[in-house]
Amino acid sequence: MSRFSHSRVRARLAWTASTVLALSLGSVAIGHAQTSSTPPLTLPLAFAQAWERQPEAAALLQRRQAGESLRQAASNWTPAPAALEASVRSDRFNRRQGAQELEFGVAVPLWLPGERERSQALADAHLDAVERQALLAQWQLAQSLREHWWGLLREREELRAAQERLQSTQALASDVARRVKAGELSRADQNQADAAVLLAVSDQAQAHTRVMASEQSMRALLGLPAEAALLMAPTPEPEPAGDAPAHPLLAALQAKAQTARSAAALAKAQVRASPELTLLHTRDRAARGEASNGTVTLGLRFPLGSSDRNKAAVLSAGAEQTEAEVLLARERERLMAEQRSAQSALDAARAVLQATRDRARLADETRQFFDKSFRLGETDLPTRLRVELEAGQAQRDLARARIDLNLAIATLRQRLGLLPE
Structure with a gap:
């Protein structure tokens, strides 16, 4: 290949790398500029904003009013x-x-004997079920939000690591080009350095695409316009301490069983x-x-x-009660197993973070050693590129491990039935 062809390839390579890097950095810069006067969005604030858009939240007031109307009707003479x-x-x-x-x-x-008291009990059970169902909907929303939240932060960390790797490989390729021009290295070394830059460009572009997709999903969940910036505070949730309150799923099933039990008692009174x-x-x-x-x-x-309709109401309420009680027992067993698994995953995430942090430190020190020996001509380019690749991968794994630890804490809180705070 002629010197002119090599120059064109390097120019095109530099333009591609700078364009991709400018796109990612530009999107981040625009986000910071648009939110310069706005504090970062925290997970609890994002949860409150997402909950306001849920259909369960929109219908909650009317459901409460319906329950109060039932209670008022049961209190009449x-x-x-x-x-x-x-x-x-x-x-x-x-x-x-x-x-x-x-x-x-x-x-x-x-009123039939006992009918009024049992009607009041059914109205109270219905009101309690409304609140429990709303809490269950919030818990289900929290799971989706946590997955989107920490997934987006992980993608951003990987994009940052990819950008750092691209800048490092560009600096290495520039040094190789200078040494090739001086006759210290061959054209083959230049090709290997350029190939490393292209690989870093590809990884960075893919990471940027994943960030854009995750941001759009988050905006849709929060009801933000497509061009709105997302300045997020990567503050981890507090680790669970002490006994957790009643799980929303179990509480909803208990309320369903109590409603069915009250309905069955009322149906038996309405003979x-x-x-x-x-x-x-x-x-x-x-x-x-x-x-x-x-x-x-x-x-x-x-x-x-008595009518057959009354018998059907008694049997139907009994079936609902039986189904809710059996499902309650099964879900309690499943949630306990998931809580134990989430605690084990949190312990493993801590160990992985510590090991990854040590590995990244060692990889960075090794990169510095080989960079110095490469500049002195004591190390060949393939070894230098391999060390650079390993150091970049170690930094990427470290960024991912930090987010995975926060995600493990959020997952444990989710399994315990705790909402974002």
């Missing part, structure tokens, strides 16, 4: 509103002697339709010109027997 009755009888269309009877009154439905107390006032006149007589009637309507 009657299971249903009273009904007014009115009727008139007359001989106007046949004999026409002026006979007339007017009757009007009120019918009041009555028949509600009895009715009637109070009627009647005024009648035998013929035109005669005096009217008035009477008062007090009556009780009491349905007999």
Whole structure:
């Protein structure tokens, strides 16, 4: 290859590397410029912002109002509103002697024995289930947010490590080009150095693409516009200390079981339709010109027997209760196993971080040694490139290990049912 061709290749290589590096650094610079007066977004703030956009949050107020309405209905004196009755009888269309009877009154439905108390218990269970379901939805959202949050921070750390590796290989390629020009190294060494730069460019471009995709996913979760900057504080969550509160999933299943239990108890009390107390006032006149007589009637309507609909309600509520209790036991066993696994993963992440930190320190020292010996002509280029590659990989693994430790803490908190704080 001619000297002119080598110059063109190196110029194109430099332009490609600088373009890719400028794109990534430019996007980061724009983000910092747009948020110069805005504090970094923390995980709890991101969680609150994401929760406001959830359909469960939008419907929570109406669900609470519905539960309060059920409680109010169960606290009334009657299971249903009273009904007014009115009727008139007359001989106007046949004999026409002026006979007339007017009757009007009120019918009041009555609670069955134990029905009112059990209706109140069902209303309380329903309100508790509404709150537990909202907490469960928050816990499920926290899992998705944590995965997006720490995944994006990991991608950014890998992009930073890729940028540092690109800059290091560019500096090495420039030194090799100078020594090739001086006749100290061959064209083959120049090709190897240029190939290392191209590999670093490729890795950096792929890392930049992953960061862009993760940022778009995070913006969609938070409801931010596509051009909005994401300045995130990589503050780890506090490690769990002491006994954790009731797990949202278990609490939701317990509330579901209690609701079914209360519904079954109410269905057993509603063995028949509600009895009715009637109070009627009647005024009648035998013929035109005669005096009217008035009477008062007090009556009780009491349905007999039970319906198949009531039996179906009892059986259905019992099935719901059984399903919730069995599922509660299974989920408790599964969550305990996941908590033990998450704790083991956290311990392993700590060990990996310490080993990776030591490895990165040793790799950096080795790179400095071989860089000095390479400049003195005591080390060949393939060895220098291999050492550079190992040092770059060690730095990338260290960045990933830091994020993995924070993710392991977040995962343990998730398994324990703790929300971001």
